[in-house]
Amino acid sequence: MAITIEDAILAINSEAEFSCSPADSTAGITWLVGSPIAAETLEAKKVELQAEYDALAWKRNRQKAYPPFKEFAEAYCEKEIGEDSTKWDAYVTAYNKVRSDNSKP
Numbered sequence: 001m002a003i004t005i006e007d008a009i010l011a012i013n014s015e016a017e018f019s020c021s022p023a024d025s026t027a028g029i030t031w032l033v034g035s036p037i038a039a040e041t042l043e044a045k046k047v048e049l050q051a052e053y054d055a056l057a058w059k060r061n062r063q064k065a066y067p068p069f070k071e072f073a074e075a076y077c078e079k080e081i082g083e084d085s086t087k088w089d090a091y092v093t094a095y096n097k098v099r100s101d102n103s104k105p
Contacts, residue, residue, distance in 0.1 A: 003053060005029070008045035012037055055105065062102040067094045 004024045009016050017033035026039035075087035 001053060003046050003050040005042055005046060007049055008042045009037060011049055012041070012045055058102045058104055062098055065098045065102060067091060067098075 002024075005026055006018075006020050006023060009018060009020075009029075013034050015034060016031070016037075019030045019032065021028040026042050029036075071087075071091055075091040079085045079088035
């Protein structure tokens with residue numbers, strides 16, 4: 001996801017009302033409510049927000065890759081109630097693979 005100037009404005013002042021055309025240009029901002037924010041400040045905030053977003057890519061990738069909760073519940077129940085840990089062992093292996101493939105930086 002690319003962070004926009006609109007994202008930067010709202011991160012600085014969540015109550016600002018403005019129009020921005022084109023959507024990612026400081027030149028096309030019309031301030032409706034709130035004090036104007038300097039273009040340099042907006043660009044710096046945009047870079048900061050993009051860095052924060054990019055730094056959490058590992059977390060988003062993990063969330064997408066984890067096995068579904070349904071598989072966890074089924075494997076856990078079979079292990080605890082049915083005394084068969086086959087699915088549980090497979091689940092734990094898959095879970096740990098996701099963690100190692102998408103490790104924290």
